[in-house]
Amino acid sequence: MIEEVVRTGLARYEYRHFIIFGAVSQFAAMATECAGDQGAWWEFHDAYLLDAQARSFTRAGAIELARDEGLDLARFTQCIDDEEHRERLLQMQIQARADGVSGTPTFRINGAPAARSLSGIIDQVQAAAEAAETAENSEGG
């Protein structure tokens, strides 16, 4: 999907946390947001997705990950301990509800429910891009 619609400039992709597995998930989301403060959001995102043994889902594991990424550990630790992004995570949860999300993963394309298959999503993105272009042209005269 990244290759077909993001790299081609048709779409941008946004990941939002939708926490359904409780405290451990919430902690991982918080750690990712804290890493994002230091420019390592995607590094943490990928590390968590690939962490089959869930070693980084603990405080110690997240700090180790932060060390591996060369982050400022004092700043990172304070961020996770103080739950500095609690409000941001809450807003994502609220927006998910507003979007009718009940499970994961759930995709939305310009706010509309996405097709189930990759080819369907690509078609949908192309159609949405064409619609946006048409609307822009008609607005321009």
Next chain:
Amino acid sequence: MRRALWPVLLIAGLGLLLSACGSGGAPDDGDDDASTGTVRSERAEREASIMQQQGQVEVSDAAEGDGVIDFGHREGLPYTRNVVGDPDAPVLIVEYSDFQ
């Protein structure tokens, strides 16, 4: 008049005291305390519900840590925190997900 205000002030004071007890406490050590997580989760649910009722539904895009991704299958793509791709792209794909 001043006497009439006493019950109001007393109730307000008790409310503040209860609120402080409910939201205070030492920071969690983050080591996967499931029971604490449940309490937090329930509190977050209540707050989400209240905010939703108040129409405060909005996700802000923090513009921290933007640049170009230099690893993996997104290499070379611009990003702003949790958003990747051309910021002027006409279509927005949102994925709601959980790491577990």
